[in-house]
Amino acid sequence: MTAIWAHRGACAYAPENTIPAFQLAIDMAADGVELDVQRTADGHLVIIHDETINRTSNGVGKVVDLTLEELRRCDFTNGFVGRRNLKIPTLNEALELFRPTNLTVNIELKNSVELYPGMELEVVKAVSAMGMDDQVLYSSFNHFSLAELRGLVAPENLALLLTDGLLDPWSYANWFGAGAINPDYRTLQQPGFVWLAHEAGIKVNTWIVNKDEDAQRLAESGVDAIITNFPDRVGDAVRRPGF
Ligand code: G3P
Numbered sequence: 001m002t003a004i005w006a007h008r009g010a011c012a013y014a015p016e017n018t019i020p021a022f023q024l025a026i027d028m029a030a031d032g033v034e035l036d037v038q039r040t041a042d043g044h045l046v047i048i049h050d051e052t053i054n055r056t057s058n059g060v061g062k063v064v065d066l067t068l069e070e071l072r073r074c075d076f077t078n079g080f081v082g083r084r085n086l087k088i089p090t091l092n093e094a095l096e097l098f099r100p101t102n103l104t105v106n107i108e109l110k111n112s113v114e115l116y117p118g119m120e121l122e123v124v125k126a127v128s129a130m131g132m133d134d135q136v137l138y139s140s141f142n143h144f145s146l147a148e149l150r151g152l153v154a155p156e157n158l159a160l161l162l163t164d165g166l167l168d169p170w171s172y173a174n175w176f177g178a179g180a181i182n183p184d185y186r187t188l189q190q191p192g193f194v195w196l197a198h199e200a201g202i203k204v205n206t207w208i209v210n211k212d213e214d215a216q217r218l219a220e221s222g223v224d225a226i227i228t229n230f231p232d233r234v235g236d237a238v239r240r241p242g243f
């Protein structure tokens with residue numbers, strides 16, 4: 001059964017990477033959630049996608065240059081009608097929300113532009129302190145960073161984010177010591193992609209799948225998880241009998 005994970009929370013319905021978007025993911029019966037982690041100037045782990053706050057808040061500046069207090073003064077409502085005064089969540093606040101649930105939490109370390117040296121261990125410590133080691137899947141486009149995680153977490157909790165159409169990426173994953181690849185769904189063009197990955201013992205979690213027909217095709221091919229902005233509708237589509 002293909003799992004449905006809410007991308008940046010249920011970000012089609014509430015401001016991305018905010019507590020309301022995460023709560024909606026729970027309410028919509030998603031099987032998991034994907035969120036992006038970065039670090040403030042004063043060392044706090046926060047949930048935000050872009051390296052700057054310009055697009056998603058009423059403030060300006062780089063996350064790496066701002067303190068948590070400065071970030072907390074900004075509103076991350078991001079134009080969503082009916083929402084106001086939404087604060088940037090810390091990683092701990094997000095983890096606290098998901099800890100009592102059975103949702104998989106896919107923590108993407110957003111460290112390809114700002115590298116945030118040492119953030120890997122800080123994130124693992126935060127997760128461990130919550131007792132959530134088995135509930136979290138760590139991913140990043142920065143595979144140097146994921147390599148830092150290899151000694152800290154089990155291979156099945158590591159996922160290599162991929163943007164390009166690579167041949168046999170499951171071979172790379174096995175060499176790397178990661179249990180999953182998280183590719184852009186548009187790159188799954190190699191015939192038998194998911195079958196071959198599974199034969200190699202590698203899971204496939206794919207993003208960002210927002211159309212029902214794409215989700216159904218991918219679910220039929222056996223992907224392990226679909227990451228989507230619409231966990232309710234896409235979830236219904238892949239669970240619909242006889243699609
Ligand atoms: O982790 C899947 C997906 O979130 C990767 O792309 O840019 O949305 O973080 P992005």
Ligand code: MG
Nearest residue numbers: 034035036108
């Ligand atoms: Mg992401």
